[in-house]
Amino acid sequence: MTDRVYIFDTTLRDGEQSPGISLNVREKLEIAEQLARLGVDVIEAGFPITSPGDFEAVSTIAKKVKGPIIAGLARAVDADIDRAWEAVKAAERSRIHTFIATSDIHIERKLKKNKDEVVEMAKAAVARAKGYTDDVEFSPEDATRSDFEFLCRIVRAAIDSGATVINIPDTVGYALPEEFADLIKQLRERLPELGREVILSVHCHNDLGLAVANSLVAVAGGANQIECTINGLGERAGNAALEELVMIMDTRARSMNKTTGIKTDEISRTSKLISSLTGYSVQFNKAIVGRNAFAHSSGIHTDGMLKDRTTYEIMSPERIGLAESRLILGKTSGRHAFRAHLEELGHQLDSAELDRAFGQFKTLADKKAQITNEDIEAIVAEEVRTVTETYKLEYLSVASATDETPTATIKLRRGVELLEQTNDGDGPVDAVCKAISAIAGMPATLLSYNVSAITGSLDAQGDVTVNLRINGRNYLGRGISTDIIEASAKAYLNAINKAVGVSPAPGEEIDREL
Ligand code: KIV
Ligand code: ZN
Numbered sequence: 001m002t003d004r005v006y007i008f009d010t011t012l013r014d015g016e017q018s019p020g021i022s023l024n025v026r027e028k029l030e031i032a033e034q035l036a037r038l039g040v041d042v043i044e045a046g047f048p049i050t051s052p053g054d055f056e057a058v059s060t061i062a063k064k065v066k067g068p069i070i071a072g073l074a075r076a077v078d079a080d081i082d083r084a085w086e087a088v089k090a091a092e093r094s095r096i097h098t099f100i101a102t103s104d105i106h107i108e109r110k111l112k113k114n115k116d117e118v119v120e121m122a123k124a125a126v127a128r129a130k131g132y133t134d135d136v137e138f139s140p141e142d143a144t145r146s147d148f149e150f151l152c153r154i155v156r157a158a159i160d161s162g163a164t165v166i167n168i169p170d171t172v173g174y175a176l177p178e179e180f181a182d183l184i185k186q187l188r189e190r191l192p193e194l195g196r197e198v199i200l201s202v203h204c205h206n207d208l209g210l211a212v213a214n215s216l217v218a219v220a221g222g223a224n225q226i227e228c229t230i231n232g233l234g235e236r237a238g239n240a241a242l243e244e245l246v247m248i249m250d251t252r253a254r255s256m257n258k259t260t261g262i263k264t265d266e267i268s269r270t271s272k273l274i275s276s277l278t279g280y281s282v283q284f285n286k287a288i289v290g291r292n293a294f295a296h297s298s299g300i301h302t303d304g305m306l307k308d309r310t311t312y313e314i315m316s317p318e319r320i321g322l323a324e325s326r327l328i329l330g331k332t333s334g335r336h337a338f339r340a341h342l343e344e345l346g347h348q349l350d351s352a353e354l355d356r357a358f359g360q361f362k363t364l365a366d367k368k369a370q371i372t373n374e375d376i377e378a379i380v381a382e383e384v385r386t387v388t389e390t391y392k393l394e395y396l397s398v399a400s401a402t403d404e405t406p407t408a409t410i411k412l413r414r415g416v417e418l419l420e421q422t423n424d425g426d427g428p429v430d431a432v433c434k435a436i437s438a439i440a441g442m443p444a445t446l447l448s449y450n451v452s453a454i455t456g457s458l459d460a461q462g463d464v465t466v467n468l469r470i471n472g473r474n475y476l477g478r479g480i481s482t483d484i485i486e487a488s489a490k491a492y493l494n495a496i497n498k499a500v501g502v503s504p505a506p507g508e509e510i511d512r513e514l
Contacts, residue, residue, distance in 0.1 A: 002259045005249065006225040008042040008201060009035050009242060011274060012057070013073055015233035016046070020447060020467050021278045022474045024498070028057040029064060034273050035230075036067040038266040040242075044097060044227075047073040048087035049080045055087050062091035069135065071095035076125035085132040096129035097167070098122075099139035102146040102154055119154050123161045130162035137165035139203065144168075144175040144183065152190045159191065165199040166191075167227060170214055173207030173237060180204075181217040188222055201225035204240045206232060211240035216248060219258055230274045231282055231289065243267045243288040243320070251315045265321035269345075269377075276381045279465040279476040281450060288320060323373070331365040345373065347380050367482045368459045378454050378463060378480045382490070390414060390500045391440055396489050398428045410435040410489070429488045436489065440496050444468040451484060464491040470499040 012028055015021070023031070028045070035043050043065065045058040062070045070091035074080035076098050088094035100122050101111055107118055122138065129136040138158035140151055155166050168187065170180060184202070187194055194200040202218040202225070204211040215226045232241035246262045253259070271289040275282050284291045294317040296302050304311035317323075329341060335358050342349060342357070349357060360379045365371055395411035408431035409422040419439045425431030429449070437444055447467040453460040462484040466477045475498045479490025 002253070002257050003224065005219055005223075005258050005260050006041040006199065006201075007039075007242065007246065007260050007262055008044065008071070008225050008227040009038075009040040009068075009229065010044040010203075010227050010239065011035070011229040011233055011242075012061075013044040013046050014203075014227075014235060014239050015229040015274075015278075017235045018233045018238065018278070018280065020474055020476075021233070021280065022476065023057075023277060025053065025057045025060055027277045029060055031274060031277060032061040032065045034266070034270050036065050037263070038270050039261045039263045040068050041225075041261060042069040042071050042095065044071045044073060045088070049074065049083040055083065058084075058087035059090065062088045062094065066092055069093040069095050071097045071137065074098045074125070074129070076100040076121045078124075078128060081125055081128045081132075085129070089132070093135065094133050095135040095137055095165075096133055097137040097139065097165075098125040098129055099141050099167075099169075100125070100154075101142050102140035102151055103142035104147065105145065106142050115150055119157050122154050123157050126158050126161035126163050134164065136163050137167055137199075137201070138163040139167040139169050141169055142171040144170040144180065145172070148183075148186065152187065155187065155191055155194075159193065159198055163198065165201055165225065166194060167201035167203050167225070168218070168223075169203040169227075170205055170211075171203075173205035173211060175204075175210070175214055177210060177213045177217045180214040181221050184218045184221040184223055195222040195224050199225050201227060203227035205235065206237040206239065209237070211238070212244045212248070215240045215245055216256075219249075220256070230270055231280065231286070233274070233278065233280060241287070243271060247288050247315060247320065250319070264319050267320040268317075268322040272377060273381075276377075276478065277476075279448075279450070279467060279478070281452065281465075294322065329361070329365075329371050329376070331362075333361075333365075341376065342380065345376060345380075349380075364461070364482070368461070374454050375461060378461060382478060382480050382494075388497065388500075390497050391419075391436075391493055393486075393489055393493055394418060395420075396432065396486055398432065398485055400428045406431045408432040408435050410439065412436065412439050412493070428485050432485060432489045433492045436492050436496060440500070442470055442496055442499060444470045444496070444499075447474065449488075451487070454480065462487040464488045466491045466495055468492070468495040468499070470496070471502070473499070473502065475499050 032043050045061040046054040048055040048058045058072050070088050072084035072088040074084035084096050200223045202223045204214040228240040228242040230242050232238040249256050249258045296305050301312045338358050357379050391412040391414050394413045397409045400406035405424045406428040407424045411420045421435040421439045423431050423434040425434050450465045452463050454463050461480045461482050463480050464487040468475050475495040477491040477495025479487045481487040
């Protein structure tokens with residue numbers, strides 16, 4: 001009998017706390033739907049008290065996403081718990097996840113309370129959550145740096161107050177695997193219901209690169225839920241990477257004797273979706289989902305692979321849903337074939353979205369001989385996931401030569417108006433961005449700029465992501481084109497369009513840079 005390990009995905013909560021990530025409701029919903037297809041057991045959809053936007057995202061996901069339990073995070077205070085319940089209550093199955101810090105340093109310096117008060121807050125929080133739903137998770141934050149006796153006391157109190165899941169976080173990623181394994185063992189000796197009637201969860205951060213290792217030793221010691229994120233996103237160095245944990249348990253099934261409900265062939269697609277919506281690219285040599293994870297370059301390796309793939313491949317790319325890139329559609333493909341193919345890739349577009357995506361596909365087919373799945377995914381990302389396009393790019397011209405200051409002329413359509421602006425800049429991209437900002441009347445600070453090629457060929461599309469700070473908020477923009485300057489203009493405009501109509505962040509000075 002293999003043991004079932006529950007996968008609790010916190011990409012939309014801890015993952016979204018990664019610096020610079022700011023997803024809108026539609027993007028979060030799309031991620032949650034993909035997580036449901038991936039087969040996670042729990043989606044932690046957000047921290048509803050933190051902002052109206054987070055509340056709306058969690059409640060939309062609770063209403064629309066079927067399958068996984070939908071969890072909302074709450075500090076151990078009434079207002080947070082009430083708000084979390086409001087947000088998750090419409091789900092098929094809802095969970096409230098409440099937490100309070102238990103290490104001396106957090107209790108004294110951050111909470112400025114004594115230990116008795118902290119225990120009372122934990123008990124009251126769990127009891128209040130229990131009044132709303134049977135499924136209540138409790139986390140003693142910074143558990144790995146907490147006094148063991150106190151940890152046992154507060155976990156006992158949480159269970160007695162009705163917690164059905166106890167989560168042990170290594171909040172600052174400090175534990176060594178043998179220490180963490182020992183902590184789990186000792187907790188289970190003192191509280192025998194952990195990992196049995198009460199689910200025992202772990203939540204490991206990656207500050208020392210040990211998040212996956214620590215989660216695995218905990219599972220080997222009887223933990224039956226792992227909290228993790230796609231691509232290892234999360235606070236600071238991130239959380240344990242879902243794809244690594246799952247593929248370790250899958251590839252080493254006979255040694256580990258653990259199973260999950262994850263459909264592994266959805267992993268690659270999920271990783272790409274998260275990367276494209278968050279703007280966090282995946283490092284080339286990242287385990288499982290990095291571009292090179294299945295690439296073999298040395299002569300000896302490729303020779304071995306040609307003779308027998310298992311000489312150098314411990315898992316197949318197909319296992320994570322990574323099919324060979326192949327020509328799938330061409331210039332002559334019609335709307336019907338295009339739609340059928342999108343459906344095969346898991347995208348259900350409404351008719352207006354389909355029209356836009358098909359138009360983009362036809363334009364691309366004129367420029368690029370081979371259109372692959374990656375190209376199609378990029379089109380969907382760019383054309384469909386845009387916010388209302390207040391400004392549309394109508395015309396772009398750039399003049400740039402050695403020893404001359406580059407200039408860009410841009411024409412943007414806003415309704416019936418055609419607005420034109422010429423600017424110079426430090427480079428052609430800078431000139432383009434300045435012209436767009438001037439037309440939209442939106443000064444912006446460029447926080448990051450990233451360009452990559454979608455496929456490997458010379459006629460590949462450039463995929464540009466920019467992170468802009470506008471009126472005290474961050475906006476991610478993405479644009480694709482076979483012309484990198486045009487892709488940059490589209491990405492910049494995408495971020496500007498997201499910012500249109502959004503009021504400045506409270507307490508922030510309007511940024512007048514650029
Ligand atoms: O890292 C942490 O301690 C957390 C808790 C809220 C579970 O994210
Ligand atoms: Zn965390």
